Amino acid sequence: MAALGVMGALAFRLGRGKALASVAEGIKMHSRPQQYGWYSVVWMGLPALGVAVAAALLSVLGIIAPSRELVVITSLAVAAFGLGWGLRAIGPAVRARNALDTVIRMLLLGAALISIITTLAIVLSIIFEAMRFFREVSVWEFVTGTVWSPGDTFLESVGRGEDAGGAGSFFGSVPLFAGTFMVTGIAMATALPIGLLSAIFMSEYATPTQRGIAKPLLEILAGIPTVVYGFFAAITVSPLVVDIAAFFGLDASYSNILSPGIVMGIMIIPFISSLSDDVINSIPQSLREGAYALGTTHSETIKQVILPAALPGVISAFLLGVSRALGETMIVVMAAGMRPNLTWNPLEDMTTVTVNIVASLTGDQAFDSLMTLSAFALGLVLFTVTLLLNLLSTYLIRRFKQNYD
Incomplete structure (x- = not known):
């Protein structure tokens, strides 16, 4: 790596020097001398990088x-x-600036493709392994079944199926997704009103001093490890x-789902508060002034002008x-245990x-x-649910943006 760095510096100096020498001789060059220097660096570095990448791929593929x-x-x-x-090619006919622009464009495209390829690899790996599961278990049973009890699958996998109690294995995912949606609903019922009201206070009512104190303290919640939240929920x-x-005559388990839902909502408050605060602050001041000119109060302006305009960001x-x-x-x-x-x-x-x-x-x-x-x-179904939620949110955001742009 150090040798390539030295060669890169040398390539830049030689390429730039050759271009400067040509200019001194009265030759009109297409690009600036610095661009010819980087042109030489590209010709030096990209082939070497290609060799390293090819060697890594050969090793990974076995x-x-x-x-x-x-x-x-x-x-x-x-x-x-x-x-x-690269040094030999430097001359009046070489468009170094255009070549560098092309290289940069390809590097940016490669960076974007890495994200896309990684996403596709994750999805395909989940799908292929899930298909192996669905060869043994019916998709309908998995999606609609109300009993999750893998039961004797562990004993069967280690060759001790005769020791199983005969209870059988059931892979109905409904109890798991019911718990997921239950805790998510409780968390959002806790986080959304508190986070949104906090954002309204900090953007519309708080003084600069109050905002400078409240916002950092609120965002500290985002940096607390989830295991600490787990201790707080359980203890x-x-x-x-x-x-x-x-006190109200109800029977509650110490491993109830309400506790982690509430604590999870507290953990999510900073995300909703910070994003909503940024969205509300980005609303043009002219909307507020227009509402005040029509005789609305501060609270009426927030309810009838600010919140509708900020709705896509809140979503x-x-x-x-x-x-x-x-x-x-x-x-x-x-805090809630592991019982489906x-x-x-x-x-x-x-x-x-x-x-x-x-x-x-x-x-x-x-x-x-x-x-x-x-x-x-389970990961495949959860991914599908999340994808549908994202598509729904995209539709709602575009719909409300059309009304308030």
Whole structure:
């Protein structure tokens, strides 16, 4: 790497020097001398980078594993050849500026393609493993089944199927998604009003001093590790929920789903508050002044002008919070347990999809067992649900933007 850096500096100086020499001789060059210097660097660096990438791909694919010394020597040799070729090509007819623009455009395109290819690889890996699961379990049973009990799959995977109790294995995902949507709904019912009202206060009512104190303190919540939230939910919030429920004559489990939902909502407050605050502050002042000129009060302006205009951003903040809640695991594990329970009562214990994915992928069962493969099936359905929510949010945002642009 150091050698390539030295060669790059040398290439820049030689390319720039040759261009300056041509200009001194009265030759009209197409581009600036610095651009010819970078032109030489590109001819030197890209072939060497190509050799390193090709060697890495060959090693990853298992075709051949070239030694490090061979890769370094080959890269330096190719870089030297590219440097010589680039210096030889420098002349009045070479459009160095256009070539550099093309290289930069291709690098930016490559960066964008990395994200796209990574997303496709994630999706395809989930789909392929999920298909192995659905060869053994009916899709209809998985999507509509109300009992999640992998049961004897572990004993069968280790060759001890005769020790199973005969209870059978059931892979109905409805209890898991019910717990996921239950905790997400509780979290958003907690986070949305508090976060939105906090954003309205900081953008419309708070003085600069109050805003300077409140906003950093509120955003500290975003930096607290989720395991700390889990401790808070299990040790503080759950007993409090049980005591309040007992006061009203209700029976609540210490592993209820309400506690992690509330704590998860507290965790999401900064996301909704910060995004909503930025959206409200970006609304043109002329809208407020026009409303005041018509005789509306401050609160009426917020309700009838500011919030409708900020609605697309608030929807984006809400969907970001939903995505954050759907993927949360630690708080639910520590405060709600891992029992797949299909119920409408938030005072009972439930579990979520992500918790079960972690439980399925961590353990002694074989990778090709149904219990392990069920994690990919759950991930595929969760991905589909999240995608549908994102499409819905995109539609709503575009619809409301048409009204208030």
